[in-house]
Amino acid sequence: MIPGGSHYSQSDEAKFLADYDPAAFPPVALTVDLVVFAVINKVLNVALIERGAQPFLGRWALPGGFVGPGENALQAAHRELEEETGLALADHRVLVEQLATYSEPDRDPRMRVVSVAHLVLWGGDVLASDGGQLPVLAAGTDAAAATWQPVHELDLATLAFDHADILKAGLERLAGRMEYTTIATRLVPEEFTLAALRDVYGAVWQVELPAGNFTRKMRPALAPTGGKVQAVGAPASLFTVASEWISPPWIRPQR
Numbered sequence: 001m002i003p004g005g006s007h008y009s010q011s012d013e014a015k016f017l018a019d020y021d022p023a024a025f026p027p028v029a030l031t032v033d034l035v036v037f038a039v040i041n042k043v044l045n046v047a048l049i050e051r052g053a054q055p056f057l058g059r060w061a062l063p064g065g066f067v068g069p070g071e072n073a074l075q076a077a078h079r080e081l082e083e084e085t086g087l088a089l090a091d092h093r094v095l096v097e098q099l100a101t102y103s104e105p106d107r108d109p110r111m112r113v114v115s116v117a118h119l120v121l122w123g124g125d126v127l128a129s130d131g132g133q134l135p136v137l138a139a140g141t142d143a144a145a146a147t148w149q150p151v152h153e154l155d156l157a158t159l160a161f162d163h164a165d166i167l168k169a170g171l172e173r174l175a176g177r178m179e180y181t182t183i184a185t186r187l188v189p190e191e192f193t194l195a196a197l198r199d200v201y202g203a204v205w206q207v208e209l210p211a212g213n214f215t216r217k218m219r220p221a222l223a224p225t226g227g228k229v230q231a232v233g234a235p236a237s238l239f240t241v242a243s244e245w246i247s248p249p250w251i252r253p254q255r
Contacts, residue, residue, distance in 0.1 A: 029108075031115045032077045033064035033163065035099060035170030036087070038122035038148065039187045040134050044203040045148040046167065047137060048159075049084050052144030055109050056160035060149075062167065064115070065141070073098070073116040081120070085146040086138030095121040095186040099170055107162045117166045119173055121186040152206060175204050180249035182221050185241050191225050193236040194218065207253045221246050 036047035048060045063084045067076040077096065082088045089096055099117040107113060122135075137146035151171060156164035177183045184200045185192065198214045201207075223242035228235035 026112060029111055029113045030067040030073070031064055031108075031113055032067060032073050032080055033062045033102075033115050033117045033161075033166055034077055034081050034120055035062060035117065035167055036081065036085075036120040036122060037151070037170070037174060037187065038134055039200050039203045042199045042203050044151045045134060046151045046154070047081075047085055047087070048147060048149050049139060049143035050145040050147075051142065051160055052139075053142045058144070059160040060158060061160035062117075062163045063143070063146070067116075074118075077116075077118045083141045084139065084143040086140065087122075087135060089120065092135075093123040093186075093190060095119075095123075095183070099166070099173060102162060102166060104162065115166075117169070119170045121174070121183070123186050123189055171204075175252065178204060178250070179252050180246055181244055182218075182241050182246060191227060191238040191240055193229060193231065193238060194222075195231065195236060197239075205252060206255050209253070217246070217250065 034047075038045050038047075047063060049063050051057055051059050051061050063081050065076070065080040065084070067073055068079075071079070074096070078089050097119050099119040101114060101116055103114045105112060107115070134148050137148065139146040151167070154167075156167065159167065174183065178201065184197060184204070187200045188196045194215055195211075197218065198209055198211065201209055201214070221241070221243040222239040225238045225240055227238040229238060230236075
């Protein structure tokens with residue numbers, strides 16, 4: 001017998017569950033929202049959809065939607081993003097992680113809705129310095145349009161629901177972790193130049209980091225691949241991640 005389990009009865013539990021009435025409690029729906037970041041041409045972008053249905057018809061919002069009966073939050077995040085933007089996370093090199101849970105009672109005018117927000121970092125397939133392009137977004141389901149928009153130029157007050165708060169939390173999570181981890185490398189291809197990685201820092205932190213200082217700071221956490229790519233003036237060496245940590249960490253410069 002399991003200690004402390006002397007009062008457990010399988011038959012009593014079965015009877016309790018048979019008599020249990022979920023309708024006796026207020027309904028609560030579960031959704032997911034996704035903050036999808038990508039950097040191109042030294043600009044941090046976020047994927048947004050234009051809502052094609054009420055509430056907030058015509059307003060910009062983060063991709064997301066309701067979690068289905070047979071799904072967990074991560075599965076719903078993958079499905080909703082592909083349905084609303086055409087981005088299939090499983091087909092590309094991306095980082096996906098839970099960001100936070102949003103549960104304010106009035107965050108959705110339809111009913112009580114709790115959202116599990118996810119942070120997604122889109123690494124891309126080509127270097128931004130090589131003239132790479134962001135993937136084309138294709139709106140679907142209840143999204144009237146889907147587009148990439150520069151994060152630091154957004155009027156956050158125009159976003160639907162509490163998506164301004166979610167977006168700000170995603171940006172702060174990314175910016176903060178870039179001080180002491182190599183998470184910024186998830187916004188460039190698996191092999192990258194130091195210049196491309198420095199562009200990510202500049203795009204997120206909105207500062208210009210001197211090339212020499214940046215190289216000295218980041219080089220211990222990186223490993224050269226032996227490959228090179230043509231850059232302005234001379235070929236640039238390609239690197240990959242050697243360590244998750246930056247030591248000593250950055251002190252984020254003030255804008």
